[in-house]
Amino acid sequence: MKNIVVFLGAPGAGKGTAAAAVAARTGARHVSTGAMLRDAVARGTPAGLEAKGHMESGGLVPDEVLYRMIAELLAETPDPATLFFDGFPRNEAQAEKLEQLAAESGATVASALLLDVSREALLERLGGRRVCPKCGAGFHVKSLPPKVDGVCDACGAALVVRADDRPETIAHRLEVYESATAPVIGFYERAGKLRRVDASGSAAEVAALVEAEVSR
Ligand SMILES: [Zn+2]
Incomplete structure (x- = not known):
């Protein structure tokens, strides 16, 4: 089967x-x-x-x-x-x-x-994502924070929020x-x-x- x-x-x-x-x-x-x-x-x-x-x-x-x-x-x-x-x-x-x-x-x-x-938990999960634009490493402000706030552990570049993870986009994705x-x-x-x-x-x-x- x-x-x-x-x-x-x-x-x-x-x-x-x-x-x-x-x-x-x-x-x-x-x-x-x-x-x-x-x-x-x-x-x-x-x-x-x-x-x-x-x-x-x-x-x-x-x-x-x-x-x-x-x-x-x-x-x-x-x-x-x-x-x-x-x-x-x-x-x-x-x-x-x-x-x-x-x-x-x-x-x-x-x-x-x-x-x-819950919707609140989803918003927190998605909104907390950070990515490294240089090497692609992924972080999360709560569940997987980088050693230094806003800085990639792997390559030292400044972390960014993907367009998909911005609050207005998240609300649209959920709708x-x-x-x-x-x-x-x-x-x-x-x-x-x-x-x-x-x-x-x-x-x-x-x-x-x-x-x-x-x-x-
Ligand atoms: Zn990096």
Whole structure:
């Protein structure tokens, strides 16, 4: 059996971090949409070549191409397997399509894990991020502070706030998430597949709760 576990959560909830950590411990395959795209393009799969064309002309990759890419990935994944989907589905239409794609390749969407964090905690997490513009090192004013305030530990450059992490952008990202993804939560709730995980703790605590949930 190929079991798909969908990771849901707002920006800053730690989906990618938790999915990667638990995949490494359990042998599950972590499928982040961005990495899947880059990999399909790099390997030159049929869907990858099509996506490349759209990306080179500056456009978004259409859902139809993404769906073919997921079908390719499910077909090439040996049975049995557990796949953690991180970044897909992003809306209800994609969630419905995933059920169909899974059924066509002998897979099942076993559950959807919602990493639950309060809005205040998300704002603190996202707003506290600092990056080094020179070497790319990442810091956080609370959870991962540099040794000297505002200075990169690795190379000494002055740290900056990414455009994505400025307060007005954060508010917009959370609104986009609320409007597009809330229906996806409802979709899995109606299907009896939604599992809520308290994601307010540290990355290690969240990973432990996620692991317990997917190992049931
Ligand atoms: Zn640096």
